[in-house]
Amino acid sequence: MRTLALRGGERVAVVAAEWRDAFGVVTRGRVQMELRDGEPGPVLGRDAGFWLHGTGVRALRNPGRRTARVRVITPRTTTAACRSTHHYAGHRTMEDGMNSTNDAGAAAGPASGQTSRNRRLRGLAGTGFIATLAAMLATTLVAALAQAVGVDFEVPDGGETIPLSGFAVVTGFFSMVGVVIAVALLRWSTRPAGRFVWTAVSLTAISLVPPFLSGANTGTVLTLLVLHLVTAAVMIPTLARSLRTRTD
Numbered sequence: 001m002r003t004l005a006l007r008g009g010e011r012v013a014v015v016a017a018e019w020r021d022a023f024g025v026v027t028r029g030r031v032q033m034e035l036r037d038g039e040p041g042p043v044l045g046r047d048a049g050f051w052l053h054g055t056g057v058r059a060l061r062n063p064g065r066r067t068a069r070v071r072v073i074t075p076r077t078t079t080a081a082c083r084s085t086h087h088y089a090g091h092r093t094m095e096d097g098m099n100s101t102n103d104a105g106a107a108a109g110p111a112s113g114q115t116s117r118n119r120r121l122r123g124l125a126g127t128g129f130i131a132t133l134a135a136m137l138a139t140t141l142v143a144a145l146a147q148a149v150g151v152d153f154e155v156p157d158g159g160e161t162i163p164l165s166g167f168a169v170v171t172g173f174f175s176m177v178g179v180v181i182a183v184a185l186l187r188w189s190t191r192p193a194g195r196f197v198w199t200a201v202s203l204t205a206i207s208l209v210p211p212f213l214s215g216a217n218t219g220t221v222l223t224l225l226v227l228h229l230v231t232a233a234v235m236i237p238t239l240a241r242s243l244r245t246r247t248d
Contacts, residue, residue, distance in 0.1 A: 167227060
C-alpha cells in the first residue's frame with residue numbers, strides 16, 4: 001500500500017503497469033481523471049474508490065488548490081489454488097519488488113511532478129515571449145507599409161495620429177496578456193489548448209469592434225483590423241501548439 005500525493009493543479013501520468021492490480025481510494029481532497037483523448041473525466045471526492053487498469057485513463061489531476069491524497073492498495077493475495085507453490089512464491093517476490101519500487105516512486109513523485117510542471121510553465125512563457133516579439137515586429141512592419149502607401153492612422157476622436165511605436169507597444173501588451181492566459185490554462189485547465197484557442201479567438205473578435213467606433217477613415221479602419229488579425233495569426237497558433245506539446 002502506498003499514498004500518492006497530488007499538489008494543487010498537479011497532473012500525474014498513469015502508468016498501466018503500476019495500476020494493473022491496484023485499487024485507489026481518495027482520502028483527501030478531489031481527484032479528476034483525464035481520459036485517453038485528453039477529455040476531462042469524472043471528479044472523485046473523498047472516500048471514492050476506483051481502479052484504472054483497462055479504463056483508458058491516462059492521467060490523474062488535482063483540480064483544486066489543496067493537496068489531494070490517494071491511497072493505492074495492491075492486493076498481496078493471489079489465487080494460489082490455481083498455481084503451484086513455486087509460482088506463488090515467485091509471484092510474491094516479484095510483487096514485493098514492485099511494491100518497494102512504487103513506495104520509492106510515491107515518495108519522489110510530488111517533487112518530480114512539481115519540477116516537471118514548473119519546467120513546462122517556464123517553457124510556455126519563453127515561447128510566448130518570443131512569439132510576442134515576432135508579433136510586435138510583424139505589426140510594426142505592416143503598419144509601416146500601410147503608412148508608406150498613404151494610410152494616415154489619424155483617429156478623429158482623439159485628434160492624434162497613431163505612431164508606429166504605438167503599434168508595437170499595444171501589440172506587446174495584449175500579446176503578453178495572451179501568454180498569461182495560456183500559462184494559467186496550462187496550470188489549472190484539463191484542456192488548456194482547446195480552451196486557449198476558444199478564449200483567444202473570442203477576444204480577437206471583440207478587439208475588431210473598436211476600430212469601427214474610432215471614427216477614422218476607411219483605410220485606417222481596415223489597416224487596424226488587419227493589424228489585429230496579424231497579431232492573432234502569430235500568437236494563437238504558436239501558443240496553442242506549445243500547449244498541446246506540453247500536455248501530451
